[in-house]
Amino acid sequence: MSEDDSKFGVWGFIKGFGKLVIGILLILQGIVGLAMLLLFVGVFIAIGNGVGGGKPVGAHVPKDAALLINPNGVLVEEAEVQDPFTHAIERAYGSNEPQQIEVREVVRAVRNAATDERIKGIVLDLTQLYIPTISASKAHYVASAIDEFKASGKKVFAVGDYYSQEQYLIASHADEIYLHDKGSLVFVGYAAYDAFMKTFLDKLLITPHVFRVGTFKAAVEPFLRDDMSPEAKEANLAFLGSMWTSYKAAVEKARGLPAGSIDRFANDLNAILRESNGDFASAALKHKLVDHLSSRPEQLDAMKAAFGENDDGESFKNVELADYLMAIGPEKDGSNPDVAIITAAGTIVDGEAAPGVAAGGDTIADYLKQALKDDEVKAVVLRIDSPGGSAFASEVIRDGVLALKEAGKPVVVSMGSLAASGGYWIAAPGDEIWAAPTTVTGSIGIFAFFPTFEKAAQYWGLNVDGVGTTSLASIYAAGAGPLEENVADIFQQSVEDGYRDFLDVVAEGRKLDPAYVDTIGQGRVWIGERAQELKLVDHLGDIDDAVEAAAKRANLTEYDRVNFRETISPLEVFFGQTAVRLMSAFGVDRSGAEASRSIVRKAISTVEKELALIDEFNDPKALYARCLSCGN
Template sequence: MSDHESKFTVWGFVKGFAKLIIGTLLLLQGLIGLVVLLLFVGVLVSVTNGIAGSEEDKVSVSIPDEAALVLDPNGILVEMTEEVNPLEAIQREAYGISEPTQISVHDLVKVIRAAKDDKRIKGIVLDLGAFGASMSSASKLHYINDELIKFKQSGKKVIAVGDYYSQDQYLLASTADEIYMNDYGNLIVYGYGAYGTYVKSFLEKLKITSHVFRVGTFKSAIEPFIRDDMSPAAKEANIAYLDVLWREYANRVNSARGLAPGTIENYANNLGSIMSSVDGNFAKAALETGLVDGLLSRAEMNEKLVELFGESKDGKSYKKVGFTRYLMAQHGPSDGAAPNVAVVTAAGAIVDGEAPVGRAVGGDTLAATLKKAREDDKVKAIVLRIDSPGGSAFASDIIRDEIIALKAAGKPVVASMGSLAASGGYWIAADADEIWASPTTITGSIGIFGYFNTFENTAAEIGVFVDGVGTTTLAPMLATGIGPLPESASEIIQLSIENGYDRFLTIVGNGRGLEKTYVDEVGQGRVWIGERAKDLRLVDNLGSYDDAIVAAAKLAKLDKYDVVDLRERRTPFEIILGNLSAKAATSLGSGNPQQSQGMVTKILKAVEDQAAFFEEFNDPNAAYARCITCE
């Protein structure tokens, strides 16, 4: 060893200490990996057993006589729930991270219908404090609302209890025979609105160049990037459908509560003056207006429910069965003797390629499911259930190809529009034999757009430039991003967008039997509400999901049939391993459990959501048929 190597130096000490730290971290990483692997194996076994059991047998649930079914869904109302990765769920629970789950509208309807005919169930208790819904979910809420009314018509009671009520929670609660709220609670009704954040001036300050390609007067998806306010055309389109949503909400609440016409509208518009008359007490404002029947503490609410349904065995509560346990008891296969009407659901933004069901509509994923229905001899008709703002035009067309193939195979296709079936969501519906929508379905938005930014001016501000040579007039596109977008390329993209819009018009015209010029008149990217869409011949009938199933069976001339939910089924391995790359990225950023506190979490979650939003824009032609303002 040389004298130089044998001498102690500060730098040598630092390097040695760093090696020790790194070695320790690598050891810890290995141990953590081993623990995760053991957890993985245990979860995999339990999940596999759980899935096998749920497919073969009903779960036995003990329900006392004359009990209450407690509808206490904890999560956000959706058309179709995402597959839950049990490994992620364990990790969130271990770190105390609480994320809202998803609640399928069809699961809620299923348990209400079962309870209506279940002699053990005396009534329903609505406990909606952990339940939420987006503005665009109006038709889902109305669907549940209608089932609660049918439940009441069977002679059974519905009681609503809660510390407070959001606007969406109150729509369901308004169907109850009696509504009770905490004496220090609140009930605020906002109505409906469409507001966005506009960043044109912000982008200009950063010297970011926005490139916009669109067709359609009302295609407002990219307005936030090119304006500092909502355009008059967008305001006109938005207020038209928002007025219908609000009218339907108000009519349902006033009717369910037996209130004079205009009562809930007055409550929303003049809450300040109503509050003044009751010394600023939210709870009394709701009581005096007739929106609730009584103000009770939690203990008093429990006593009221014990009076109605009897005391539980432990003497601490009333006789009841929870929503989740009762739902589990409803699962069970049919005898398989009858032909099938297959329901294929397109829920979420439409993206190119594959995507997990419930999270997005992968063009290849949904096309494969439709192909499966086409090749299954037992499937005689298909209901394409759509709850989507659209997205990739290319992926939409891939899905449409399979719908045409189904019809060519002699299998009728009925499109059933959920709360939202706009833009690409309408693209995939256009060729169906029949289109059904609810009066409050948000649809239309027939238009195409393309948008991206380049940063040549931003880069120049800090002394970064792009230069080079190429062999064609399009070669400079290789530098686009930090470099500018060549004018020749801009012209090509705009021509492609115009061609895409023309294709959209042709698809709708041919599918609906309408003149292309007429489709253009009602298109232009404008959003329509379901009842108006029927007048414009964009949909055939107004009705529910169940009506669409009956229509499909009728087209297939089926007197007896089973309804099957046809979707991609992933194995436990695929569920757990399917998103490892996303989890790895998350662990380096917004998903770090150590960052899960307060406002920081909210900011990081917003960034994560925004990143996920942009990941949905993956059309190979950069052409999108998507209604962003509808979402």
């Protein structure tokens, strides 16, 4: 062995030994740090137990209490994973920032309360709950759970200063509805309005280059027109009309009203208000939309009469939704075989994305791969609530679905409020597709969008010039320079190829002729009921029906539902519960919570949401299967 080799060997040994020592020290440091943290928390738990009377960590559910469903935020399919410690601090110090409210968690709480002997009834206070109009199926799902709860013989009350149209869809299923005597209830129906920017872009000297296939691909019309095309109006009115019909039928049935009552109240509101001297609340009572008109103190007294007073006499005996969910804990994975639920919610983007933010192609594909490798998982339900997005990411997800099917694991698709464009792309290969009657789906089409600013650049004296080694090199100048015809042709050919792929994906998955798929495709949107007639959907039902169907396909009589998603660790849950206990023990006042966000903050939030769309357009080939007119 040479001297150099000897030196290298000695030096390698020294470095390796050094790494080992440092590694051991880091591990010991971590263990000591964790021990100190646990000791610190333990001391505070002891103090908290001393001050608070030694009650266990976690939410307390009083006997004969009402489950108070009073969420503050937006109803969503899948919520962002929230740090429980931060959440506890915010609640303790009176922060009332709107949150994402997961619809399945609301339904889980309602169903659990039906058999919970501690729960005497439900009080719906939906004033702070925002339900997007496109999320009608979520409101229907909660309303259905309320009906199941009522079947147990327990009462449901709805209280509020006012009711939005979507809030009222849920509230209408209560046994009694209280409305503030100065409140309001108005039905505006459903609508689709866009800002059309052709003239606006012309004045800004911006040239939009849109590449699309299909008569009904209305997603790109705002860039090319100053009004909605007749084809888009026809398509929009068709699915909006179906949503409105479902809404009216549900409310009229729940309230025992004659057919046509909601239409009359909506369309004849001017005359109805004149009869009530402009009093919205009196009009709602007269037309049997509510049962009681009362002030806040009167509503509180009514709930005290129904459930009794809490310990301090300030309110009625209740447990809030968030606390009740903490008390009953998460769904547990037992010893039975699993039906995995994997959710793709939000815009489909390339790469990874956190739950509640977007549906990352790689993220969803990883969950599908986990389900494939997990021997306990016998079937998968792919829950989709998405307007689509990246065509490439959609294909990555579809590959994961196909791999499961090839391995003999059934994949049943459950559509939420929305499964359009790329959302349908990933649904097509499912063994079965379930949709709600009001699900917005279809939009089978592809588009690409590329704006250039050569006119603005010329106006301001900015000139682009240069040389390139190929005929495509001019793409480097695109933007400040024009989009050359040969490059534009490549975009268009790519879009047309993408559309043919989309037709093939649907035809293969649904066992349909591609020519037929083209006739119902071309970017047109369909409602769940109509989609079933067109063979884009197999059955109408909710996620519970889809889970049952998946279990049946896997020949399972007993099974556990397991959600594959990012979760918080048991240690994080422990610290979060401890924080709640400590804040309560030390009497931190939560009364300073703001009632709601101001109009200005809501406006800012809306702008931020629209700007966030820019980040969602990250397809490697700039090809998008997305229904922009469907919302989020």
